[in-house]
Amino acid sequence: MNWIDWDLLDEPGRCAALARPAQSRAAELREDTGRIIADVRARGDEALRELSAKYDRCALTELEVDEAEFADAEASLVPTLKAAIREAAGRIEVFHRAAAPQAVGVDTAPGVRVERMLRPIQRVGLYVPAGSAPLPSTALMLGVPARIAGCREVVLCSPARADGRCDAAVLYAARLTGVHKVFKLGGAQAIAAMAYGTVSVPKCDKLFGPGNAWVTEAKLQVSAEPEGAAIDMPAGPSEVLVIADAEANPVFVAADLLSQAEHGPDSQVILVSESASLLDRVEREVARQCADLPRAEIARQALGQSRLISVSSLAQAIEVSNRYAPEHLILQVAAPRALLAGIESAGSVFLGAWTPESVGDYCSGSNHVLPTYGHARSYSGVSVASYQKQITVQELSADGLRTIGPCTAVLAAAEQLEAHRRAVTLRLTELETTK
Secondary structure, three states: OEEEEHHHOOHHHHHHHOOOOOOOOOHHHHHHHHHHHHHHHHHOHHHHHHHHHHHHOOOOOOOEOOHHHHHHHHHHOOHHHHHHHHHHHHHHHHHHHHHOOOOEEEEEEOOEEEEEEEEEOOEEEEEOOEOOOEOHHHHHHHHHHHHHHOOOEEEEEOOOOOOOOOOHHHHHHHHHOOOOEEEOOOHHHHHHHHHHOOOOOOOOOEEEOOOOHHHHHHHHHHHOOOOOOEEOOOOOOOEEEEEEOOOOOHHHHHHHHHHHHOOOOOOEEEEEEOOHHHHHHHHHHHHHHHOOOOOHHHHHHHHOOOEEEEOOOHHHHHHHHHHHOOOEEEEEOOOHHHHHHHOOOOOEEEEOOOOOHHHHHHOOOOOOOOOOOOHHHOOOOOOHHHHEEEEEEEEEOHHHHHHHHHHHHHHHHHOOOHHHHHHHHHHHHHHHHOO
16 A cells, blocks of 8 residues: 655645556447447347346356246355344335435425425336345345335346356345336446337336446446436546544554455455554555455456555545545544534445444445536435426416515516516516406
């Protein structure tokens, strides 16, 4: 990990210190992804089978998971894992139900009623990765809020293994959350199938979920097409920023850093502290713990582009964090809640020594599908609201129009929109003549 003293950096140096690993959006990736999308649009299921054979090395006769495969998946899982999935789903549901948007109705003036209705997005597509590690937790994070929102049809795609089957835990989680259809598809071809539809895969209105560079690029391309699909958020590699004080436990801090570094070689972890001693102890502890990890080589690659940043105060540490806008922010300090008021941009925040980021990934109840790569400045994590449309309604009585009509007419005239003005003044005149 690279040591940096924030106070010794000029502005370009600070920009460089917080730079993310370069995302793979090279021309070749864009062009190859575009070709995959075009192929799926042109040839549908046939293209999906060929692309699955090429990229996932599996021969698919049926693209959709059938009831027998769901049953086999449930039977194959050990009871403790099934119980943990159910337990996690329960807490995710408790939080997301409590945090769901509510309908609103208010009189903004006498006789002027304005309301907000909530309507689910009718058909949504969920993507659950299964590359170096299957992610049943992502099926929970995406499926639970979709069910609470009331989406009419929920479609899920996840890559098949070489034997032509999806991960059993992913299937169990999908069925538990009420997903209607699961397809054994991965990569850009899965995104294209859900965005445009094929004979087998329904066309979806909005797509959700993380993925590799191909998946991310495909989501960006289909969201830019009028005939494509909306997406939850731009996404990039996983990341964490930890703010720790001198009293923080270096074993805990190192474990939190490594829990993100093991995601992938392009993940990034940053530790910010006013204690040089703590930075030194954590660096040594990271090396010690990393040596024993099954994914040690992946973690080491991520650590090569990670940072240890020395600051002069916790207030300065918050400034660094807001500037970086991390996907995950961990506050390993004596009074973490005291720092919350200063946090402006972060996907999810974890307070104190006993709150590892891992609990948010799995079962605290929050969502782990979060904005990365600095997009936390303007995006939020997935929630029930992500699966809903908010429709406003207004209704005026005659007295209500008398009250706000003149205001409307003045503003319309200022914008030189005469038809807008007359739509009000003609009614006001009618009201005057019928008194």
